[in-house]
Amino acid sequence: MIRLEARGRPTALVSTAAPLGALLAALALATLPLLAAGAPVGPAFARMAAGAAGSTFALTETLTRATPLILTGLAAAVAFRARLYNVGAEGQLYAGALAAVMIGSGAIDAPSSVLVPLILLASALAGALLMLGPTLLKAKLGVDEVVTTLLLNFIVLLFVQMMLEGPLKDPMGGGWPQSEPILDAGILPPLVERMRLHAGLILGAGLCVITHIVMARTVLGLKIRAVGDNASAAQYAGISVTGVIVMVGCLSGALAGLAGASEVAGLKGYLTADLSRGFGYAGIVVAMIAGLQPLLVLPAAIFIAGIFVGADTMSRTMNVSNYIADLIVAFALLSVLVSSLFVRFRLRWR
Amino acid sequence: MQSSPVVLSIAGVTKRFGALVANEAIDLDIRQGEILALLGENGAGKTTLMNILFGHYVADEGKIQVAASDGGLQTLPAGSPQAALQAGIGMVHQHFALADSLTVLENIVLGTGSLGSPTLHKRKARTRLRGLMSESGLTVDPDERVSRLTVGERQRVEILKVLYRGARILVLDEPTAVLTPQEANSLFAVLRQLKARGLSVIFISHKLREVLAIADRVAVLRGGRKVADRPVAGTDRAMLASLMVGREVPVSRREPQAPGRTVLRLDRVDVPGAGGRIGLTQASLEVRESEIIGIAGVSGNGQAALAGLIAGVTRAAVGAVTLFGAPLQPSPRSVVRAGIGRIPEDRHHEGVVGSLTIAENLVLETLDDPAVQRWGFLRFSAIRDHARALIAAFDVRCLGPDSPVRLLSGGNIQKVILARELGREPRLILANQPARGLDVGAAAEVHRRLLVARRRGAGILLISEDLDELLSLSDCIAVIARGRLSPAAPVESLTLERLGLLMAGQDAEDQAA
Numbered sequence: 103m104i105r106l107e108a109r110g111r112p113t114a115l116v117s118t119a120a121p122l123g124a125l126l127a128a129l130a131l132a133t134l135p136l137l138a139a140g141a142p143v144g145p146a147f148a149r150m151a152a153g154a155a156g157s158t159f160a161l162t163e164t165l166t167r168a169t170p171l172i173l174t175g176l177a178a179a180v181a182f183r184a185r186l187y188n189v190g191a192e193g194q195l196y197a198g199a200l201a202a203v204m205i206g207s208g209a210i211d212a213p214s215s216v217l218v219p220l221i222l223l224a225s226a227l228a229g230a231l232l233m234l235g236p237t238l239l240k241a242k243l244g245v246d247e248v249v250t251t252l253l254l255n256f257i258v259l260l261f262v263q264m265m266l267e268g269p270l271k272d273p274m275g276g277g278w279p280q281s282e283p284i285l286d287a288g289i290l291p292p293l294v295e296r297m298r299l300h301a302g303l304i305l306g307a308g309l310c311v312i313t314h315i316v317m318a319r320t321v322l323g324l325k326i327r328a329v330g331d332n333a334s335a336a337q338y339a340g341i342s343v344t345g346v347i348v349m350v351g352c353l354s355g356a357l358a359g360l361a362g363a364s365e366v367a368g369l370k371g372y373l374t375a376d377l378s379r380g381f382g383y384a385g386i387v388v389a390m391i392a393g394l395q396p397l398l399v400l401p402a403a404i405f406i407a408g409i410f411v412g413a414d415t416m417s418r419t420m421n422v423s424n425y426i427a428d429l430i431v432a433f434a435l436l437s438v439l440v441s442s443l444f445v446r447f448r449l450r451w452r
Numbered sequence: 453m454q455s456s457p458v459v460l461s462i463a464g465v466t467k468r469f470g471a472l473v474a475n476e477a478i479d480l481d482i483r484q485g486e487i488l489a490l491l492g493e494n495g496a497g498k499t500t501l502m503n504i505l506f507g508h509y510v511a512d513e514g515k516i517q518v519a520a521s522d523g524g525l526q527t528l529p530a531g532s533p534q535a536a537l538q539a540g541i542g543m544v545h546q547h548f549a550l551a552d553s554l555t556v557l558e559n560i561v562l563g564t565g566s567l568g569s570p571t572l573h574k575r576k577a578r579t580r581l582r583g584l585m586s587e588s589g590l591t592v593d594p595d596e597r598v599s600r601l602t603v604g605e606r607q608r609v610e611i612l613k614v615l616y617r618g619a620r621i622l623v624l625d626e627p628t629a630v631l632t633p634q635e636a637n638s639l640f641a642v643l644r645q646l647k648a649r650g651l652s653v654i655f656i657s658h659k660l661r662e663v664l665a666i667a668d669r670v671a672v673l674r675g676g677r678k679v680a681d682r683p684v685a686g687t688d689r690a691m692l693a694s695l696m697v698g699r700e701v702p703v704s705r706r707e708p709q710a711p712g713r714t715v716l717r718l719d720r721v722d723v724p725g726a727g728g729r730i731g732l733t734q735a736s737l738e739v740r741e742s743e744i745i746g747i748a749g750v751s752g753n754g755q756a757a758l759a760g761l762i763a764g765v766t767r768a769a770v771g772a773v774t775l776f777g778a779p780l781q782p783s784p785r786s787v788v789r790a791g792i793g794r795i796p797e798d799r800h801h802e803g804v805v806g807s808l809t810i811a812e813n814l815v816l817e818t819l820d821d822p823a824v825q826r827w828g829f830l831r832f833s834a835i836r837d838h839a840r841a842l843i844a845a846f847d848v849r850c851l852g853p854d855s856p857v858r859l860l861s862g863g864n865i866q867k868v869i870l871a872r873e874l875g876r877e878p879r880l881i882l883a884n885q886p887a888r889g890l891d892v893g894a895a896a897e898v899h900r901r902l903l904v905a906r907r908r909g910a911g912i913l914l915i916s917e918d919l920d921e922l923l924s925l926s927d928c929i930a931v932i933a934r935g936r937l938s939p940a941a942p943v944e945s946l947t948l949e950r951l952g953l954l955m956a957g958q959d960a961e962d963q964a965a
């Protein structure tokens with residue numbers, strides 16, 4: 103029989119080795135579907151590594167893919183810290199993207215130094231506003247935010263489709279449901295010549311640092327941590343739990359909304375209804391793997407992006423399905439969750 | 453007594469958690485028909501030992517033997533709660549595990565039959581339960597819903613549940629914590645009857661008075677080791693206390709002091725009960741400077757409403773609450789700013805945020821203070837200095853201001869709360885069960901701090917279920933029963949018996965007589 107026993111205090115060795123071991127375990131588990139697909143394991147992983155980081159192109163593609171994941175990962179990390187389970191980053195991303203094209207595709211004509219901040223501000227605001235309803239419902243009526251934020255995803259996506267078929271449809275788009283393109287002045291500049299990598303990465307990395315500072319060093323961060331760990335003690339101490347929940351929700355929504363702006367103004371140039379490849383949901387995985395630590399969101403997002411981009415290459419060259427990427431990400435999430443259990447408990451065999 | 457056979461033998465049990473030795477080579481025998489008190493401070497190893505006995509933990513060394521049906525001793529398989537149950541060991545926990553919406557009988561039968569069985573075999577169960585009740589003297593209506601029972605009755609159901617499962621060794625964990633003195637006395641009568649029937653009882657407690665009243669033998673644990681094992685006859689409270697703590701326990705004495713101006717006045721206040729709990733009805737009360745007003749009562753009689761009112765978390769529906777001569781503003785922030793120090797009832801639930809550091813917890817109520825923050829940024833060096841000073845002043849045993857509160861012991865967590873609340877030198881202190889769950893040494897420290905605050909001139913409202921605590925600290929005691937507050941009477945005029953009657957709500961009848 104296996105039994106779990108609480109460890110007194112986890113040692114530094116255990117708490118650093120556990121997540122690394124978890125990622126290795128995820129890759130080890132990934133050999134199973136590879137073997138099932140009949141692919142040689144060693145070369146498959148080599149192709150994957152090369153596809154994720156083997157060249158400047160591969161590296162920039164991974165970082166490009168990581169950019170929205172950093173922002174949605176931060177969105178989840180901030181909210182989950184306060185035990186506000188915002189699973190609506192996907193919808194907030196689209197709301198942000200919608201705001202970006204409404205501001206940026208001709209409504210306002212301004213130089214880049216004005217238009218880019220305006221676009222970012224509008225998308226953050228749109229994402230934040232979208233969280234106002236769920237947080238107020240949660241704080242005032244106890245409505246479960248998982249349900250409200252999740253269902254809002256579909257509402258927002260359908261709303262975006264409606265707008266793309268209607269008022270926002272690009273008359274020059276050849277009949278495709280897509281918005282008019284963002285003006286040149288509103289485009290986030292590329293970071294590497296002739297590559298797709300754009301300034302959204304700088305924005306994401308900067309926000310990781312800023313979010314870390316907010317969480318660790320400000321009164322607001324302290325309140326968020328207090329409410330997340332023990333809301334009744336926070337309330338008793340005079341912290342407005344409602345205020346903190348609404349605040350955190352808006353912060354989280356704003357970060358996810360920025361992911362939308364970054365994709366539209368940095369990568370695609372216009373809005374379509376398939377802008378996000380599940381970045382809102384993948385952000386939750388990123389946040390969990392990062393242990394809800396804003397600074398760790400950056401490497402976690404790059405890791406997940408690398409797996410997706412690498413698996414694309416692998417599937418093209420080795421003729422295996424790129425769904426293997428989804429499997430590896432799922433393995434990574436599960437093994438990180440299990441490893442966090444081992445940080446707190448030890449196994450006893452008897 | 454010596455002739456009766458040993459029914460449970462714990463031999464050389466050692467249990468380590470990392471570097472911490474929770475139990476070290478503990479030997480303990482219990483004989484048939486014996487009541488053994490297991491006495492020890494928090495962290496002395498009582499709970500670990502019982503967890504090993506029940507198979508929740510596996511001991512690193514040592515073995516446990518239980519009397520088999522043939523009379524010989526047989527080793528209990530380690531790590532199996534099932535085996536402990538089968539061997540006839542039953543535990544009554546401090547927190548009851550009863551289904552409120554089911555009847556007494558259903559609760560007792562629950563879990564005894566196989567899951568596949570279509571019926572509960574109620575008739576047979578009822579006959580057996582009647583037999584058990586008449587044997588043990590535990591009487592409860594088997595068809596009453598548990599939600600309608602009093603706390604004392606619920607405890608009887610818990611004991612019956614264990615007896616129904618054939619327990620011959622009964623372990624009671626702090627059984628009197630939720631009882632009035634009268635209910636405790638009737639529990640003791642039941643235990644004596646069970647003992648006469650040949651059952652053995654392990655009575656876990658830190659209330660010395662009860663140990664002396666009920667136990668035949670007392671085993672004292674300290675720091676994971678058994679430091680004493682002797683018949684109760686020939687011991688006394690002072691001796692047991694010093695065995696438990698390992699040194700003389702300082703007794704705080706209340707010095708006579710004339711009370712000053714009124715700091716808190718309640719005038720016929722009604723507070724609605726939240727979530728099905730009892731509120732306050734027509735409560736009047738006055739607390740003056742340098743005065744400790746004790747509130748006695750069985751848990752759940754309106755204490756939560758009274759404490760919530762003064763802590764600023766609940767509002768009065770009717771009546772006036774006057775704080776330092778002005779109406780009380782019902783919000784935690786304004787009562788803290790007005791100068792109330794609040795020691796909450798549940799220190800883990802309301803007192804501290806476990807994952808935050810000691811320093812952060814110490815400023816949790818004063819985050820607006822410019823000494824704590826500037827432009828929304830925490831002034832960590834000032835916060836740490838503040839924490840260092842308080843840690844030293846209140847003797848918090850910790851690794852430093854940056855260690856999470858979660859890692860502290862209960863007594864040290866309470867010291868952190870005391871440091872936060874009393875360090876501000878409040879003029880009124882709300883102390884709700886300030887020493888509950890603390891060991892003798894830590895409780896004495898809490899009491900000393902409260903008396904120091906009283907000497908300084910603070911008014912103190914002390915809500916407690918521990919009558920010894922109330923009688924030794926309070927200047928006056930009021931009793932709360934079913935949401936009604938009796939007039940506060942000087943402590944000199946009160947006895948334990950009189951308080952017990954008031955707590956049972958017999959105040960009205962007395963006045964009518």
